Amino acid sequence: AQSVSQHNHHVILSEAASLELGCNYSYGGTVNLFWYVQYPGQHLQLLLKYFSGDPLVKGIKGFEAEFIKSKFSFNLRKPSVQWSDTAEYFCAVARFSGFKTIFGAGTRLFVKA
Amino acid sequence: DGGITQSPKYLFRKEGQNVTLSCEQNLNHDAMYWYRQDPGQGLRLIYYSQIVNDFQKGDIAEGYSVSREKKESFPLTVTSAQKNPTAFYLCASTPGGGSNQPQHFGDGTRLSIL
Numbered sequence: 001a002q003s004v005s006q007h008n009h010h011v012i013l014s015e016a017a018s019l020e021l022g023c024n025y026s027y028g029g030t031v032n033l034f035w036y037v038q039y040p041g042q043h044l045q046l047l048l049k050y051f052s053g054d055p056l057v058k059g060i061k062g063f064e065a066e067f068i069k070s071k072f073s074f075n076l077r078k079p080s081v082q083w084s085d086t087a088e089y090f091c092a093v094a095r096f097s098g099f100k101t102i103f104g105a106g107t108r109l110f111v112k113a
Numbered sequence: 114d115g116g117i118t119q120s121p122k123y124l125f126r127k128e129g130q131n132v133t134l135s136c137e138q139n140l141n142h143d144a145m146y147w148y149r150q151d152p153g154q155g156l157r158l159i160y161y162s163q164i165v166n167d168f169q170k171g172d173i174a175e176g177y178s179v180s181r182e183k184k185e186s187f188p189l190t191v192t193s194a195q196k197n198p199t200a201f202y203l204c205a206s207t208p209g210g211g212s213n214q215p216q217h218f219g220d221g222t223r224l225s226i227l
Contacts (some may be wrong), residue, residue, distance in 0.1 A: 009153060032213045043117075044203065044218040051213050090155060094212035099163070100171070101216065103148075103156040 002027045004093050006104035013081050014112045021076040021107050023091030030096035033074040035065055036103075039087045047089070050074065061085070083113045115140045117219035119204050124224045126191065126198060134189045134222045136204035142217070144210050145187035149173060150201040150221075159202075162187055163210040191224060199226050 007022035025031065035047040048059025055067040065076045074091060091104040117138045126132045138145065144163050148156040158171030162181040176195025181187055191198045202222045207214040 004155070006155075034215060036216075043220045044205075044216075046215040049213075049215055096212060098212050099161070099210050100158055101212065105153050105155040 002093070002095070002102050004091055004102050004104040006089075006091050006107050008107050009105065010108050010110070012110045012112065015083055016080045017111075019076070019078040019081045019085070019109070021089055021091075021109070023074045023076065023104060025072050025074070025091075025093040025102070027093065027095060028072075032094045032096060033065075033067060034092040034094075034101070035059065035063070035074070035076050036090045036092060037087050038090070044090070047076070081109075081111050083111050085109060086111045117204055117206060117217055119202075119219035119222050121222060122220065124222055125227050126224060127227050129193045131190055131192050132224065134191065134202055134204075134224070136187045136189065136219060138185050138187075138204075138206045138217075138219075140206055140208075140217060141184070142206035142208050143184070144207045144214075145181070146205040146207075146216065147171075147177070147179065147187070147189045148203045148205065150203055156203060159189065198224055200224060 003026045005024045033050040036044050037047045038044045050057045050067050058064045063078050067074050088106050088108045090106045092101050094101040120135045146161045147159040157173050159177050160179040162168035178190045204219045205216040
């Protein structure tokens, strides 16, 4: 069965530190990839997405993610985090020809001011 | 502002009782979804609907039922057959059924057992 694995459940960083959240998936075919974010008290929203083309994609608020097909990975990065990045981050994968989206367990990021 | 409205925000269920969670969208989206979120498990798909009057079971449909009589509405009933209903329930929608479409989410309903 298709699955999505997020490496860290909780991450604590100081402001200005660099961030990398790992995401690996198990499906071997063509996929569409997403990162969603849920800020405290807000609904889940799209951070960035990859469908095809340049494997390095940029999203909102300075986030980027790199798709490495050979490693089945789609890691999320940000060079310098801010206190306002405190949130829960979800990686999600959907088969290109499918309908369902599979979500990872989420990573809670806390940024210390 | 277009979006998805879920109600109520908090819901309590007695043993043996059915409860219905509301999900309404004014985005004119064709497809709608229900997910269950448990701590440390991410979102798991309960049911989805690609079009009015049609819906399919997701990965954890047992103990749940849905209807899709109107495009904008996709209510979820948690029946007494669902033995562990305490969770956070999220409703989502997409314009169509393609897997390349990001999902729009509501604010969720937290269901607890009395």
